[in-house]
Amino acid sequence: PKMKVLVIFGGESGEHEVSLVSAASVIQALDKEKYEILTVGITKKGQWYWGIDPQTWKLNNGTVSSHDVQVTLVTDPANPRFIPVSGNTLPGDGKFDLIFPVLHGPKGEDGTIQGLFEIAGVPYVGSGVLGGALGMDKDRMKAVFAQAGLPIVPHITVLKNQIDNDPDSIRTKVMTELSFPVFVKPANLGSSVGITKVSRESDLGQALKLAAAYDDKVVIEQGVKAREIELAVLGNETPQATVPGEIIPCKEFYDYEAKYIDDSKLIIPAQLNKKTVNKLQEYAVTVFQAVDASGLGRVDFFVTDTEEIFVNEINTLPGFTNISMYPKLWEATGVSYPELLNRLIRLGLERFHRLN
Ligand code: ATP
Ligand code: MG
Ligand code: MG
Ligand code: MG
Structure with a gap:
């Protein structure tokens, strides 16, 4: 049957x-x-x-x-x-x-x-409770990345109650610890929903309010001028990473519209030095294991002109349309979309039988 x-x-x-x-x-x-x-x-x-x-x-x-x-x-x-x-x-x-x-x-x-x-x-299919939770909370995710020795951008985490009652101290902290532009994000979300790129102090309050409408925890990140590179990871205990892909957003940053409405471009494989590619693949697997992910994950990086690498985040259930980065990266690495689904199902069953 x-x-x-x-x-x-x-x-x-x-x-x-x-x-x-x-x-x-x-x-x-x-x-x-x-x-x-x-x-x-x-x-x-x-x-x-x-x-x-x-x-x-x-x-x-x-x-x-x-x-x-x-x-x-x-x-x-x-x-x-x-x-x-x-x-x-x-x-x-x-x-x-x-x-x-x-x-x-x-x-x-x-x-x-x-x-x-x-x-x-x-x-x-996919990550369990811990992997999903750590992969969704940008504040805790960064803490785990830092502990694993992964390079991340400077950031500040604030709570909604602080945004409502003491915005001046947040402003001061941002001015002393970061420089504009900064990215203000709800800690737990995706698809860039609730994220604002803030280029001047006067726009900070509005961005904090927007992010706080989605979550009671907000992350303020140092903006970096860099290429956006993503790798797909597949596996349970011995995860494998694909070649890197690059996103060329058609807007100022890769916001919701740039992701799903306008046509941003994906370049697979991304043109990078071999050494950088190796480093990215090593980091992608470290990221996957650091958050205790299973099955699948898409790891998002920033890579500067001098090919300095920052880990942005992992998505444990990344976009999965037939033109999404995750399946495209596996296709470029020799795994077709239907075969990818077979493997994800096998990995889900394997994890279940190992734990039950
Ligand atoms: P998704 O889950 O759909 O990948 P997300 O909502 O978790 O997205 P991020 O990936 O953290 O959000 O950020 C969305 C986009 O905002 C990035 O792809 C990038 O274009 C821009 N961005 C975010 N943080 C920074 C940063 N620190 N410096 C420069 N650009 C940034
Ligand atoms: Mg995300
Ligand atoms: Mg996401
Ligand atoms: Mg992302």
Whole structure:
């Protein structure tokens, strides 16, 4: 019999729409000879619905109709399954062999839903609770990077309550420890949502307020003038890194629009010295292991003109459309998109069986 892969997508984060596009690509590329595909869509309000088509949701803005069945994951490791929330019946038994979360951002990529999968006793693709959590929190992620001896940019972390009550001390700290431009970011998010490039003191307050609207922790980073280089990592205990790819943002920085609306360019492989490429691959694996990631991760770097390297971040569930950097990097390294999905599924099962 075919293996039942349940793809789950959407979700409450600011990256809901991106997730729908990634999920549509994953569903299309999964080998139908090998897998029976089941789906669950999570609305922006966090309700789970059975059998959703992500493309349809993308078009109708996530409208749920009266015959869509709301479901919940049963926390019964001896018999993991989805059941209808009220009165309805499912077209099948609600059972599956593995969950493939194609979710980005908080409550999808940050270890929270992975915690639910652990409690329910189901195998799933990608990082566990710790890997997801460390990969989402830019403040804690940097602490772990620093401890691993990885090069990172100078930064300051502030809490929302400090932004509200004592903005002057933040301003002073920024003026003494960093120089403009700085990047102000919500600690836990992705797709550049809530991020502002701040080039002068007078714009700092507004940027802090915006970031604090998304998270109660905000990171202020030294801006660097550098190329943006990304590497894809795949594996569990012996992760492998791809060739580097370069992003040429079509805007002042790689913001939400530059990522998904305008066409920024990807150059694969990035033109870099062999020594720099080796260093990047070594760092990418160190980053992956430092945050305790599993399965997959895309590591984002800044590389200056003199090829000085800074690690920016890791994304433990990176963009996964067929034109996204993660699958493109593997393609350039000799692993096709469908084969990449096979490997991710195998890695998810392997991790589950090792731990259970
Ligand atoms: P994603 O998860 O989609 O990759 P994100 O929301 O986690 O993105 P970052 O990758 O940290 O955000 O930053 C988004 C973009 O902002 C970067 O790709 C880069 O263009 C710019 N940027 C961020 N930090 C800096 C910095 N310190 N110096 C220069 N540019 C920066
Ligand atoms: Mg990110
Ligand atoms: Mg991200
Ligand atoms: Mg990034």
